[in-house]
Amino acid sequence: MIIKKIFNNNAIVVKDSDKHEYVVMGCGIAFKKSPGEKVDESLIEKTFILKQKDASEKFKLLLEDIPSEYVSLCYDIIEYAKNILDVELNDYIYVTFTDHINNAIKLFDSGISTSNPLIWEIKKFYPKEFKVGLKALEFIEDELGKQLPEDEAANIALHLINAQGNVSNNKIDITRQTKMVRDILNIVKYTYNIVLDEKSINYERFVTHLRFFFQRLGQKEREDSEDDFLLRQVKAKYKKAYNCMLRIQKYLEISLSSEEQLYLTVHIQRVTQRN
Structure with missing residues (x-):
């Protein structure tokens, strides 16, 4: 390795025999050294590739x-x-x-x-x-x-x-994402007028679903007639959970696919049950 640039006595840019450049660090690795000289590789403590x-x-x-x-x-x-x-x-x-x-x-x-x-x-x-x-x-x-x-x-x-x-440009900034998860949980709490059990497995599953849900936003959703059929059944069986999902959709200001509506409704139904 040959020294290409010296930042200080402990940090340098080096070039290997294949002309790849790395930043390496080590105590005194550049002491009394100049660009173009060989690196004492025994002094390398950290390599940034x-x-x-x-x-x-x-x-x-x-x-x-x-x-x-x-x-x-x-x-x-x-x-x-x-x-x-x-x-x-x-x-x-x-x-x-x-x-x-x-x-x-x-x-x-x-x-x-x-x-x-x-x-x-x-x-x-x-x-x-x-x-x-x-x-x-x-x-x-x-x-x-x-x-x-x-x-x-x-x-x-x-x-x-x-x-x-x-x-990825399709991913929501994690700070905003965290706030949105909090807001969605609050929508569920206020819709049902309950305190969610944060130690329950259904709560953990719901939060996990929301995290991956935000990562999917902006991606092309597939249309599936089976999802439409299941959604109609879930809508009829879990009316309150479905209406809560619609409130969340309004908050997000987007139109969710049938698949997303289905799974979000099911998660809301599960997380609000005490049994």
């Missing part, structure tokens, strides 16, 4: 302004998240998350307190990501001696949720 060119270029720009210890810390948190969540994360997480943590620490050092109005919903709907966020706060405190507020764990969770899978 970003396949998306745009993400890679933006990440390199970040390295010019953000302390390398922050970048290294964020790398550790992201790798921890990948292992715990067992998911693939979009390359942009290295850019967006690192930039966010840098700004969060700046605000903290300035004595500015920030809050996340959706923290309760994030705890409920994305418990795994929120737990990773809490663990990330421990990482930050251990490495930097800064105790960020719990709301920051919710912010971190949102970054992890957004980074799962490929970015």
Whole structure:
């Protein structure tokens, strides 16, 4: 590997024999080194292989302004998240998350307190990501001696949720999605004038259905006569649940397919039953 660019003593851009470029980090890896010299590979501690060119270029720009210890810390948190969540994360997480943590620490050092109005919903709907966020706060405190507020764990969770899978124009922003799930649950509560059992399996299934429902928005729906037939039966049997579904459809300001109407009605019927 040959050094192509030096950010500081601990972070450089290298080029391998196949002319692929990577960002690598290691204590003193660029000390008394110049571009064009060979890299002491024994000093490499972290390697950033970003396949998306745009993400890679933006990440390199970040390295010019953000302390390398922050970048290294964020790398550790992201790798921890990948292992715990067992998911693939979009390359942009290295850019967006690192930039966010840098700004969060700046605000903290300035004595500015920030809050996340959706923290309760994030705890409920994305418990795994929120737990990773809490663990990330421990990482930050251990490495930097800064105790960020719990709301920051919710912010971190949102970054992890957004980074799962490929970015698509059809996907609703996760912050907006979380608010919409909350609003839909409230529509059900007020329609039935009940408190939903958040520990029930039907509640968990309903929330899971809504999460994937939002991911399907904007995709071409298939028309199925069987769904129309079943929907007519469900409409007749579960009138209140069907009317509640219509309220949700009005709130969403979209026309749902027969399939979506069917499953949404069934989930509403299940989540509102106490037996």
